[in-house]
Amino acid sequence: NAGVTQTPKFQVLKTGQSMTLQCAQDMNHNSMYWYRQDPGMGLRLIYYSASEGTTDKGEVPNGYNVSRLNKREFSLRLESAAPSQTSVYFCASAMGDISKGGELFFGEGSRLTVL
Amino acid sequence: LAKTTQPISMDSYEGQEVNITCSHNNIATNDYITWYQQFPSQGPRFIIQGYKTKVTNEVASLFIPADRKSSTLSLPRVSLSDTAVYYCLVGDEDTGRRALTFGSGTRLQVQP
Numbered sequence: 001n002a003g004v005t006q007t008p009k010f011q012v013l014k015t016g017q018s019m020t021l022q023c024a025q026d027m028n029h030n031s032m033y034w035y036r037q038d039p040g041m042g043l044r045l046i047y048y049s050a051s052e053g054t055t056d057k058g059e060v061p062n063g064y065n066v067s068r069l070n071k072r073e074f075s076l077r078l079e080s081a082a083p084s085q086t087s088v089y090f091c092a093s094a095m096g097d098i099s100k101g102g103e104l105f106f107g108e109g110s111r112l113t114v115l
Numbered sequence: 116l117a118k119t120t121q122p123i124s125m126d127s128y129e130g131q132e133v134n135i136t137c138s139h140n141n142i143a144t145n146d147y148i149t150w151y152q153q154f155p156s157q158g159p160r161f162i163i164q165g166y167k168t169k170v171t172n173e174v175a176s177l178f179i180p181a182d183r184k185s186s187t188l189s190l191p192r193v194s195l196s197d198t199a200v201y202y203c204l205v206g207d208e209d210t211g212r213r214a215l216t217f218g219s220g221t222r223l224q225v226q227p
Contacts, residue, residue, distance in 0.1 A: 106158025
C-alpha cells in the first residue's frame, strides 16, 4: 500500500504565482488534514476535512483553499503565493475520531519555496 | 487551541531510559493522549496512545495519572536512532476535537 501520497515533493514559486498541492490516500480513511511546518517548529493545522464533502479551517488558514475532491483526495491551493508560505507541507489522514483513539498517517511532505 | 506543554529539548546517552513529560491541563473527558515521533525531513509517525493508567507497546510506555492532566512517555534503553522530535497531542477544542494540534515538541538528542 502507498499510504498517503503527496505531489509534488519539491516546488519553487515566485511571489504571486498559484499552485495546488495534491494529496491522496488509499486506506479508505474518512478524515484528511493539511499541516505546515516551518524550520525548527512544530506542525500547524491549515485545513481539515472530517469527512467527504466537508472542510474546515484550522489554526492558519489564511492564504489557502482546499478541496475534498472525493474520499481519497484532498488538495491544498495557494492562490497568490507569498514568501511567508515557504514551508514544508504535510498531508495526513485518519480513519475515525483521532481524539478518541485514532491514528494519523502522514505523507512524506511537500517542500515549497516562494521567492 | 488545546494546549500541551513539553520540555523543548532533552539529552541522553545510549542505553539510558528517557522520560518525557507533557502537561495537558484542559484535556477533555473523552480525549485520548497520543505521542508522535518525527525524524528530520519526514512526517510524524504514531508511537503510542492511551486514555488512562499505563500503556506499553514494543517501542515505548505511556504513563497517565488518575487526573489525566499530564502524561509521561518512557523510552527504554534509547539508541542513536531515537534522536528525533517527540510530540504529545490531545484533541483540539477549537476544531471540536476533530483534529489534533501539534505543539513545538521535545527535541531528544541521544549521544553515544
